[in-house]
Amino acid sequence: MNIKRRDFLKVVAGSSLLLASGDVAFARTAKKLPPSAVGILYDATVCIGCKACQNACKQYNEMPAEHTAPEQIWDDPVDLSGKTLNIIKAYKNGTGATKDAEINGYSFVKRHCMHCIDPSCVSACPVTALDKKSDNGVVTYNKNACIGCRYCQIACPYNIPRFEWDDPFPQIRKCQLCDHRYKEGKFSACCEFCPTGASIFGKVIDLLAEAKKRLTLKPGDYYHYPVAHVTSRETSYRPVSIYLNHVYGEKEGGGTQYLLLSGVPFAKLGLPVLSEDSAANRSETLQHTLYYGLIAPITFLGGLMYAVYRNTRKEHEDKGDKL
Amino acid sequence: MRIDQESIEHDNIAGLSRRDFVKFCSTLAVGMGLPVGMGAQIAEAVTVQKRPPVLWLSAQECTGCTETLLRTSHPTLEKLILELISLEYHETLLVGAGRQAEDWREKSMKENKGKYILVVDGSIPTKDNGIYCKIGGKTALALLGEMAADAAAVIAIGSCASWGGVPSADPNPTGATPAHEVLKSRGIKTPVVNIPGCPPNPYNFLSTVLYFVTFKKLPELDDQSRPKFAYGRLIHENCERRPHFDAGRFAIQFGDEGHRKGYCLYKLGCKGPETFANCPIQLFNDVGSGAWPVGTGHPCFGCSEKGVGFTLPLHSPARPKYVTPPSIFPGIEAHKSGGASIAAAAVVAGLAGAALGAGAVTVKKLGEKEEGRKGTEE
Amino acid sequence: MTAEQKPIGGKIVTKTFLICLFFVVIAGILLVKRFIYGIGAVSNMSDGYPWGIWIAYDVVVGTAFACGGYAVAMLVYVFNKGEYHPLVRPALLASVFGYTLAGVSIFFDIGRYWQAYNLIVPKYSQLNSVMFEVALCVSTYIIVLWIEFMPSFFDWLNKPQLLRTLHKVLFAFIAFGVLLPTMHQSSLGLLVYIAGEKISPLWQTPFLPLLFLITAITMGYSVVIFESVTSSLAFKRDMEIPLLAKLSGFIPPMLGVYLAVRFWDLVGRNSLGLAFTGTLQGNLFLIENILYLIPTIALLSPIKRTNPRWLFISAVSMLLAGGIYRFNTFLVGFDPGPGWHYFPSFSELMITFGMIAIEIMGYTILVKKLPVLPDIKHA
Numbered sequence A: 001m002n003i004k005r006r007d008f009l010k011v012v013a014g015s016s017l018l019l020a021s022g023d024v025a026f027a028r029t030a031k032k033l034p035p036s037a038v039g040i041l042y043d044a045t046v047c048i049g050c051k052a053c054q055n056a057c058k059q060y061n062e063m064p065a066e067h068t069a070p071e072q073i074w075d076d077p078v079d080l081s082g083k084t085l086n087i088i089k090a091y092k093n094g095t096g097a098t099k100d101a102e103i104n105g106y107s108f109v110k111r112h113c114m115h116c117i118d119p120s121c122v123s124a125c126p127v128t129a130l131d132k133k134s135d136n137g138v139v140t141y142n143k144n145a146c147i148g149c150r151y152c153q154i155a156c157p158y159n160i161p162r163f164e165w166d167d168p169f170p171q172i173r174k175c176q177l178c179d180h181r182y183k184e185g186k187f188s189a190c191c192e193f194c195p196t197g198a199s200i201f202g203k204v205i206d207l208l209a210e211a212k213k214r215l216t217l218k219p220g221d222y223y224h225y226p227v228a229h230v231t232s233r234e235t236s237y238r239p240v241s242i243y244l245n246h247v248y249g250e251k252e253g254g255g256t257q258y259l260l261l262s263g264v265p266f267a268k269l270g271l272p273v274l275s276e277d278s279a280a281n282r283s284e285t286l287q288h289t290l291y292y293g294l295i296a297p298i299t300f301l302g303g304l305m306y307a308v309y310r311n312t313r314k315e316h317e318d319k320g321d322k323l
Numbered sequence B: 001m002r003i004d005q006e007s008i009e010h011d012n013i014a015g016l017s018r019r020d021f022v023k024f025c026s027t028l029a030v031g032m033g034l035p036v037g038m039g040a041q042i043a044e045a046v047t048v049q050k051r052p053p054v055l056w057l058s059a060q061e062c063t064g065c066t067e068t069l070l071r072t073s074h075p076t077l078e079k080l081i082l083e084l085i086s087l088e089y090h091e092t093l094l095v096g097a098g099r100q101a102e103d104w105r106e107k108s109m110k111e112n113k114g115k116y117i118l119v120v121d122g123s124i125p126t127k128d129n130g131i132y133c134k135i136g137g138k139t140a141l142a143l144l145g146e147m148a149a150d151a152a153a154v155i156a157i158g159s160c161a162s163w164g165g166v167p168s169a170d171p172n173p174t175g176a177t178p179a180h181e182v183l184k185s186r187g188i189k190t191p192v193v194n195i196p197g198c199p200p201n202p203y204n205f206l207s208t209v210l211y212f213v214t215f216k217k218l219p220e221l222d223d224q225s226r227p228k229f230a231y232g233r234l235i236h237e238n239c240e241r242r243p244h245f246d247a248g249r250f251a252i253q254f255g256d257e258g259h260r261k262g263y264c265l266y267k268l269g270c271k272g273p274e275t276f277a278n279c280p281i282q283l284f285n286d287v288g289s290g291a292w293p294v295g296t297g298h299p300c301f302g303c304s305e306k307g308v309g310f311t312l313p314l315h316s317p318a319r320p321k322y323v324t325p326p327s328i329f330p331g332i333e334a335h336k337s338g339g340a341s342i343a344a345a346a347v348v349a350g351l352a353g354a355a356l357g358a359g360a361v362t363v364k365k366l367g368e369k370e371e372g373r374k375g376t377e378e
Numbered sequence C: 001m002t003a004e005q006k007p008i009g010g011k012i013v014t015k016t017f018l019i020c021l022f023f024v025v026i027a028g029i030l031l032v033k034r035f036i037y038g039i040g041a042v043s044n045m046s047d048g049y050p051w052g053i054w055i056a057y058d059v060v061v062g063t064a065f066a067c068g069g070y071a072v073a074m075l076v077y078v079f080n081k082g083e084y085h086p087l088v089r090p091a092l093l094a095s096v097f098g099y100t101l102a103g104v105s106i107f108f109d110i111g112r113y114w115q116a117y118n119l120i121v122p123k124y125s126q127l128n129s130v131m132f133e134v135a136l137c138v139s140t141y142i143i144v145l146w147i148e149f150m151p152s153f154f155d156w157l158n159k160p161q162l163l164r165t166l167h168k169v170l171f172a173f174i175a176f177g178v179l180l181p182t183m184h185q186s187s188l189g190l191l192v193y194i195a196g197e198k199i200s201p202l203w204q205t206p207f208l209p210l211l212f213l214i215t216a217i218t219m220g221y222s223v224v225i226f227e228s229v230t231s232s233l234a235f236k237r238d239m240e241i242p243l244l245a246k247l248s249g250f251i252p253p254m255l256g257v258y259l260a261v262r263f264w265d266l267v268g269r270n271s272l273g274l275a276f277t278g279t280l281q282g283n284l285f286l287i288e289n290i291l292y293l294i295p296t297i298a299l300l301s302p303i304k305r306t307n308p309r310w311l312f313i314s315a316v317s318m319l320l321a322g323g324i325y326r327f328n329t330f331l332v333g334f335d336p337g338p339g340w341h342y343f344p345s346f347s348e349l350m351i352t353f354g355m356i357a358i359e360i361m362g363y364t365i366l367v368k369k370l371p372v373l374p375d376i377k378h379a
Helices: A002-025 A052-060 A120-124 A151-155 A179-184 A204-216 A279-319 B005-010 B018-031 B038-048 B064-070 B077-084 B098-111 B140-149 B158-163 B179-186 B202-215 B242-247 B342-377 C015-037 C053-065 C068-078 C082-109 C113-120 C130-157 C160-198 C208-234 C241-248 C251-268 C272-276 C280-298 C308-332 C346-369
Strands: A038-043 A087-092 A105-111 A130-132 A139-141 A199-203 A222-226 A235-239 A258-261 B053-058 B086-090 B117-121 B153-157 B192-195
Touching: A038 A204, A052 A087, A120 A130, A120 A151, A120 A279, A120 C160, A151 C160, A199 A204, A204 A258, A279 C068, A279 C130, A279 C160, B018 B038, B018 B202, B038 B202, B053 B098, B053 B140, B064 B077, B064 B158, B064 B202, B077 B086, B086 B098, B098 B140, B117 B140, B117 B158, B117 B202, B140 B179, B153 B158, B153 B179, B153 B202, B158 B179, B158 B192, B179 B192, B192 B202, B342 C208, B342 C308, B342 C346, C015 C346, C053 C082, C053 C160, C053 C208, C053 C308, C053 C346, C068 C082, C068 C130, C068 C160, C068 C208, C082 C130, C082 C208, C082 C241, C082 C346, C113 C130, C130 C160, C160 C208, C160 C308, C208 C241, C208 C251, C208 C308, C241 C308, C251 C272, C251 C280, C251 C308, C272 C280, C280 C308
Parallel strands: A038 A258, B053 B086, B053 B117, B117 B153, B153 B192
Antiparallel strands: A038 A199, A087 A105, A130 A139, A222 A235
8 A cells, every 4th residue: 555655646746747847838828919909098188078988989899878877868877887888987086176186186097898909708717708909909798608607806906808698699799899880980989979088099119109109298388189090180289298107008917908108106097007017918827837738637537546556456355346 | 044134134034134033033042052153043944934834632631731821021922813824723722613614624635645744632531432522523533534634733732632631530430542652652753752731832832843843843752751951951940949959958838937038948848859840940921030840939739741640649748860969068977876786785794693603603603513522522 | 234334214304304394394485486576586696797696605615515426425535445345434424415405506596497408408408518417417417426335225115126237327327426526616616717707816717727726635634534523412313533634644645736826826825915005805815724723733743643633623723724715715705796695595505404404304314214324332
């Protein structure tokens, strides 16, 4: 018996060695921004809270109205939901007198999918229902694959994927950056219909450059804010507000394709403080360490088979056929 | 014809100076969403050609549609019927009467076969072969059939002619039927335009007539054959009280503070959110702003909309056709209660209690058993 | 054949049975509602708390409670401790029920259950997903468990030929029966690792897989002790005290390792202070770890190990500690942000109770009819 046990321990030790070395060998590298990644830049200081984007989003994604007030007459979602992919929320402090001020001020924020560069939901989804397009980086959803396990909801640091709780045949709903409109030469409806240029569509590199440029502007100076698209010639000429020196989404959780600028700290606008390493990267690194190429489990299984076979055979001899 | 400066200065058309007349036509053109330059074209159409013959058939109606036409001021009715169109037959406005009038109708129909415009006002009773409405011994049903067959176009004016209106209200004793349905059931292919309303805005009617005369075709129609220029949008979309709706400010009863301040009348049963008409922009009676039902403080009751006016209770809330966001913002935090309900908390507490009790009992029993075992061992 | 195990016999329909039946019927009615009106109609889960007690209890805690079969099989067949053999069948039976019902309750919980087979459709399988691994391992293990349990059926049906055939290949299934829980019990911990900052630092750690695995095994032993003690009381049988005493001896060293890793990690990440903030999270962390300490300390004493009372208290503390640890990791320590709240709804609880009731009913029926419990000669 002792010998067998030693054999077994040898196998275990062997697999542990594999595991220990795994940290270096099987670490997964963080994902990079796809070459022609598209996204949205939202500038809360330019947003007037008209909700044209919210309306356009409903219309072009054919989403139903959502009633929360007793009157049942408005499409008045209070949060993202299975019926609402895009929402304007408002931060208010004290008297709420000054726009984009943290104290005694207010600010709007537009919430929808961040289209992470290394999305947790895609890493989490067991059936590839959530997937990141390799060309433009849009995180898409495929209801034909989805099993409704809602692991994407657990994984998403922004709580973006929403589930149709009151439907016997539910789906996950989330912004897909109006991916279906690109082939018509159109782009995200929320940007196309934004009257002020608060939301602009474009390539992520252009958007990031535009965001960085805005941070260098002097408050009070006038600036031509492009409207609808970052390359648009239509602009809104307006004074620059005081920005927080931070482009949200540049680094958060490994970076996102939805970037935000604001005068109010992002945490106050409901955007979480995240590390620069994506949770997907951390989780997959750990998992790959344990399971890379199934080397460890298969070795372990071999050891187990050997040990069990030897032990049960001995038992058969000792006690007859009884298990 | 080219309209030269001279004639513009001196000719008088419909009692208006030439310039005023072109201006009037331009106003109509703009009302229909046509370019301003179209005004001249309309003016040309109505002056150069023979005045378009119009026959007006009244069935089950209240003469409100005629009354509304009498209230126009640019042009006035007499200018309209004497100078702009040739009103061949109209039971209320006829000079002649009886046999004479009916003869003239038949003569005109023969002479203008395929060219005249037939205006129908009132619904057509179809029950018992249409005997509930007769003119000169003929039922309205038969008259509509024979007059519509030879018309260039049929304009159904008013809600009765467009979709049944008041006479068709439940239980509809006369089998009141709109003109287009009668034509359809008889296989008459003449195009129909519906100008619903009770009464409709006369300028919507005039604009349609002039459009037809000018372009020899009907204006663009929606799926209920209503001209889109007049019925393309909900009353709610052009209402001057809309900001109050979006902000959630309502009059709750007639005469309350909200009502006096001109707040939204939705809660008083305004049917603007489900009624398509241009009332808030076209207004009535040419007396300036506010001259339409909602402007005077009364909720729209959806007179022009099938299934709304004369169908829904006056003060029942409307069912908004297009739902849009209000100007109220949700806060940053999530809004999900999901807290413990009393029942759930009670169940959990009960379970915890039961488990604790069961555990205690088990421990006690085990103790007894242990004692017993020790006892026997000793 | 030596009759090492035999059916205990007795009436099937007892008072306990009827109470359980009552809960099962209520759960059944509520499940009809869930399948007609959607999950929201019966549960308090939300987009912030997409997993409620159906996952936290029925699956995560439930399968850990069902680790008896795994833990004992590992002892008997891998470490060749043949003396624990009488405990194998009862432990396996509890595991079969625990895992099968966890598998069934997953179908109540997932929204698009009719597409569940997509997991094994190659174009959809997503190998990087922890959920994929857990789902595959758990479902395979359910099959393996039923095969491992087959000898009891064959005994009952009196089919020695089938039994012999099965024995020729059973070693492979037993090996799988140890590998699969090792994989998925650790991966259950890994599941929430991707939730990153949404899990409180008191529970979020890369050691989640190790901590989940150790506690799954100690919970497995505790379940065996718990079941042995309670069934001896319920069915008025003698206890296998010497065996249980030896078995319980494995718990303190394993928990010692567990607690060492747990606190070394917490101190290393500077997060231990959160435990003393007086919040719900902090307090539950303290309760969880005090409950861990009870079996760790009590079972160190060889005298207490032979005392059924202490065995029972330790086993229950261990099960509670492991259960609360899992609840804390999946629900209490999970904070999707301000404004979100979760407490299971009445209907949600009743469905879970129904599942527990089925488990109790099934267990009592099978031990009465099949040769599962060891045949103990009265002392």
